[in-house]
Amino acid sequence: xxxxxxxxxxxxxxxxxxxxxxxxxxxxxxxxxxxxxxxxxxxxxxxxxxxxxxxxxxxxxxxxxxxxxxxxxxxxxxxxxxxxxxxxxxxxxxxxxxxxxxxxxxxxxxxxxxxxxxxxxxxxxxxxxxxxxxxxxxxxxxxxxxxxxxxxxxxxxxxxxxxxxxxxxxxxxxxxxxxxxxxxxxxxxxxxxxxxxxxxxxxxxxxxxxxxxxxxxxxxxxxxxxxxxxxxxxxxxxxxxxxxxxxxxxxxxxxxxxxxxxxxxxxxxxxxxxxxxxxxxxxxxxxxxxxxxxxxxxxxxxxxxxxxxxxxxxxxxxxxxxxxxxxxxxxxxxxxxxxxxxxxxxxxxxxxxxxxxxxxxxxxxxxxxxxxxxxxxxxxxxxxxxxxxxxxxxxxxxxxxxxxxxxxxxxxxxxxxxxx
Amino acid sequence: xxxxxxxxxxxxxxxxxxxxxxxxxxxxxxxxxxxxxxxxxxxxxxxxxxxxxxxxxxxxxxxxxxxxxxxxxxxxxxxxxxxxxxxxxxxxxxxxxxxxxxxxxxxxxxxxxxxxxxxxxxxxxxxxxxxxxxxxxxxxxxxxxxxxxxxxxxxxxxxxxxxxxxxxxxxxxxxxxxxxxxxxxxxxxxxxxxxxxxxxxxxxxxxxxxxxxxxxxxxxxxxxxxxxxxxxxxxxxxxxxxxxxxxxxxxxxxxxxxxxxxxxxxxxxxxxxxxxxxxxxxxxxxxxxxxxxxxxxxxxxxxxxxxxxxxxxxxxxxxxxxxxxxxxxxxxxxxxxxxxxxxxxxxxxxxxxxxxxxxxxxxxxxxxxxxxxxxxxxxxxxxxxxxxxxxxxxxxxxxxxxxxxxxxxxxxxxxxxxxx
Numbered sequence: 139x140x141x142x143x144x145x146x147x148x149x150x151x152x153x154x155x156x157x158x159x160x161x162x163x164x165x166x167x168x169x170x171x172x173x174x175x176x177x178x179x180x181x182x183x184x185x186x187x188x189x190x191x192x193x194x195x196x197x198x199x200x201x202x203x204x205x206x207x208x209x210x211x212x213x214x215x216x217x218x219x220x221x222x223x224x225x226x227x228x229x230x231x232x233x234x235x236x237x238x239x240x241x242x243x244x245x246x247x248x249x250x251x252x253x254x255x256x257x258x259x260x261x262x263x264x265x266x267x268x269x270x271x272x273x274x275x276x277x278x279x280x281x282x283x284x285x286x287x288x289x290x291x292x293x294x295x296x297x298x299x300x301x302x303x304x305x306x307x308x309x310x311x312x313x314x315x316x317x318x319x320x321x322x323x324x325x326x327x328x329x330x331x332x333x334x335x336x337x338x339x340x341x342x343x344x345x346x347x348x349x350x351x352x353x354x355x356x357x358x359x360x361x362x363x364x365x366x367x368x369x370x371x372x373x374x375x376x377x378x379x380x381x382x383x384x385x386x387x388x389x390x391x392x393x394x395x396x397x398x399x400x401x402x403x404x405x406x407x408x409x410x411x412x413x414x415x416x417x418x419x420x421x422x423x424x425x426x427x428x429x430x431x432x433x434x435x436x437x438x439x440x441x442x443x444x445x446x447x448x449x450x451x452x453x454x455x456x457x458x459x460x461x462x463x464x465x466x467x468x469x470x471x472x473x474x475x476x477x478x479x480x481x482x483x484x485x486x487x488x489x490x491x492x493x494x495x496x497x498x499x500x501x502x503x504x505x506x507x508x509x510x511x512x513x514x515x516x517x518x519x520x521x522x523x524x525x526x527x528x529x530x531x532x533x534x535x536x537x538x539x540x541x542x543x544x545x546x547x548x549x550x551x552x553x554x555x556x557x558x
Numbered sequence: 559x560x561x562x563x564x565x566x567x568x569x570x571x572x573x574x575x576x577x578x579x580x581x582x583x584x585x586x587x588x589x590x591x592x593x594x595x596x597x598x599x600x601x602x603x604x605x606x607x608x609x610x611x612x613x614x615x616x617x618x619x620x621x622x623x624x625x626x627x628x629x630x631x632x633x634x635x636x637x638x639x640x641x642x643x644x645x646x647x648x649x650x651x652x653x654x655x656x657x658x659x660x661x662x663x664x665x666x667x668x669x670x671x672x673x674x675x676x677x678x679x680x681x682x683x684x685x686x687x688x689x690x691x692x693x694x695x696x697x698x699x700x701x702x703x704x705x706x707x708x709x710x711x712x713x714x715x716x717x718x719x720x721x722x723x724x725x726x727x728x729x730x731x732x733x734x735x736x737x738x739x740x741x742x743x744x745x746x747x748x749x750x751x752x753x754x755x756x757x758x759x760x761x762x763x764x765x766x767x768x769x770x771x772x773x774x775x776x777x778x779x780x781x782x783x784x785x786x787x788x789x790x791x792x793x794x795x796x797x798x799x800x801x802x803x804x805x806x807x808x809x810x811x812x813x814x815x816x817x818x819x820x821x822x823x824x825x826x827x828x829x830x831x832x833x834x835x836x837x838x839x840x841x842x843x844x845x846x847x848x849x850x851x852x853x854x855x856x857x858x859x860x861x862x863x864x865x866x867x868x869x870x871x872x873x874x875x876x877x878x879x880x881x882x883x884x885x886x887x888x889x890x891x892x893x894x895x896x897x898x899x900x901x902x903x904x905x906x907x908x909x910x911x912x913x914x915x916x917x918x919x920x921x922x923x924x925x926x927x928x929x930x931x932x933x934x935x936x937x938x939x940x941x942x943x944x945x946x947x948x949x950x951x952x953x954x955x956x957x958x959x960x961x962x963x964x965x966x967x968x969x970x971x972x973x974x975x976x977x978x
Contacts, residue, residue, distance in 0.1 A: 344820075358806070362796065373785075376789070523828050527831050541954035545954065555939040
């Protein structure tokens with residue numbers, strides 16, 4: 139049971155493998171020194187990062203980072219030889235997320251190690267504070283390596299086949315698994331909501347990025363006009379008739395250049411309002427995931443019940459419909475006694491009854507969840523529409539204010555030029 | 559009468575006045591105090607510049623009797639080269655011209671020839687610069703449409719500046735340029751290349767020696783020219799930078815509005831205000847584009863011409879200094895040698911006269927130039943400021959109409975009029 143290397147099945151809730159060896163594992167440095175089977179077999183590292191380009195969910199061209207996972211056999215270097223070349227494969231952040239989601243669902247009682255943050259803070263005057271900034275990428279690389287080492291040194295998670303495939307096979311079956319992990323009969327509304335939430339997240343992120351770039355540019359335009367102020371002032375010193383007009387026009391140019399600071403400061407409030415809803419999408423997704431989890435548990439419980447019922451029938455009738463080890467051994471090594479069989483049937487009946495009760499409870503829980511969740515979701519939608527509409531209106535008001543300031547400054551400047 | 563168009567009816571009117579000797583003089587040369595004959599030689603020009611400076615206002619109202627238009631650029635391909643010719647149409651009522659209308663075709667080389675002859679014949683008059691032969695930055699091809707159009711406009715301005723000049727417009731070479739079908743014969747006249755070279759070398763030798771006493775007024779003038787040159791170059795650079803920043807701003811805006819429109823596709827209630835904002839931004843980006851165009855076509859070319867003017871002014875000062883230096887050299891020789899007194903005396907007197915003429919000519923033209931410069935730059939700046947006001951007014955209208963649509967019938971005037 140300890141060795142998961144031969145297991146072909148996805149670990150499900152019913153099978154709880156407990157590696158006998160370790161129970162505590164807290165210090166990063168000792169993680170590798172620990173000997174989970176996985177870590178005894180291989181060295182794991184996230185060696186490099188690189189850039190790729192492709193299309194995202196809303197069909198826009200995007201650049202993203204991929205990370206190189208390196209695995210090496212952990213045996214010592216043969217004498218006089220060079221270390222064997224590592225096996226490598228490239229994965230992007232979202233694939234790590236997929237793995238983590240799988241682990242969350244598969245081992246709901248385990249505290250799954252976290253991933254490093256998904257994205258950097260984006261501030262308009264720091265152009266390089268985005269996901270492609272080399273410093274951020276480097277920190278993330280370390281964080282991802284850390285995550286893998288945590289998983290690999292975990293007594294339970296390290297034995298998972300999917301984890302092994304993630305590290306070694308380009309096609310880790312995670313994508314198709316995710317489909318499998320999804321509930322068999324998903325609630326369409328929740329699916330729609332999750333999809334919406336994902337898309338909203340992407341689009342707001344993009345919008346905020348572009349807005350920051352626009353802010354940067356408009357800042358440049360206004361500030362350059364400040365140079366007019368300086369030059370006009372110097373020039374006015376050598377002119378007679380033109381002097382006054384130039385000088386005063388120059389002052390207005392300075393005013394114009396200075397105006398942009400307040401304007402952009404105000405716009406930050408607008409950006410914050412959008413950011414709030416960006417972060418809200420995480421909460422929405424979280425609710426959807428919880429629902430998925432409950433639904434999934436319900437389905438698993440139902441599946442389990444069905445299995446037990448079949449087992450009972452099988453025992454009762456003697457017909458072997460399900461291939462099981464027990465069935466095989468009894469065929470090979472002789473039948474069990476009538477007593478034994480009746481004992482097992484009774485135990486199963488008990489278990490079935492308990493299972494049915496559990497399902498009823500679970501079902502009720504699920505329904506209550508759906509009802510409450512959906513009420514809140516409706517409330518949220520209304521709030522979101524109202525809030526964001528107000529935000530857009532306030533943005534328009536800001537633009538209007540900016541235009542009015544512009545009209546004033548340039549009208550004044552024009553008057554001064556007329557006096558030249 | 560603004561004199562900026564070619565009104566056929568006015569020239570008819572002028573022809574009538576031709577018969578009346580007194581009126582003719584008055585209407586053509588309001589700046590002449592003595593009402594004498596047409597200035598034909600540099601010598602008689604001196605009288606013209608005894609005028610007071612307050613006459614300069616009248617020059618705007620001066621009746622223009624010669625109108626030139628440069629248009630119709632055409633490409634010519636020969637075995638040796640490809641070049642562009644421009645059609646030059648002249649309409650005039652002046653008696654020196656046999657006809658009242660002329661049409662010729664000239665290439666850039668011809669303009670260069672004209673200008674160099676004008677500078678030769680009137681060394682201390684300020685001849686408006688030509689557009690540059692090449693444009694270094696931006697790798698503009700010689701036959702790119704924008705380049706040709708910019709050049710055409712500059713050539714048009716060049717010829718009209720000469721038309722407006724009380725002395726230069728009567729130049730024989732100018733007349734030939736406007737009227738002769740073939741400039742070939744004219745180009746062969748005048749000091750040859752070698753003699754021009756000789757003159758340049760003498761000038762260099764003289765300028766190295768330095769002037770004995772430079773009249774105060776010209777020292778002041780030189781100082782002004784040096785400062786003006788620096789300042790106008792700075793203003794030109796700042797303007798170029800502004801255009802560059804505006805272009806980058808506009809590029810970002812073009813990415814900004816699609817983000818709102820994409821978001822609108824995800825939403826229901828929110829779709830309409832999102833589309834509204836997206837459309838506003840799109841229209842503002844269009845306005846930005848128009849505004850950039852205006853800057854590039856009005857303010858920048860004017861500034862650039864005065865950058866070139868600054869170089870012209872420096873050259874004029876050098877030529878004046880050379881004339882003075884030449885006189886001083888000969889004068890010294892006269893004072894010291896006393897041997898060939900007769901011939902030298904005459905020469906020195908002649909040179910002294912030349913110095914007087916040169917100084918007077920420059921003095922008068924300086925005032926003229928300062929005034930024209932002030933008018934041109936004032937007009938360009940006023941136009942630019944005005945255009946900026948217009949830009950902001952248009953953007954304001956766009957955002958206000960959006961706001962109106964959002965607020966519906968219950969327009970809350972207080973909110974946005976009070977706004978910031």
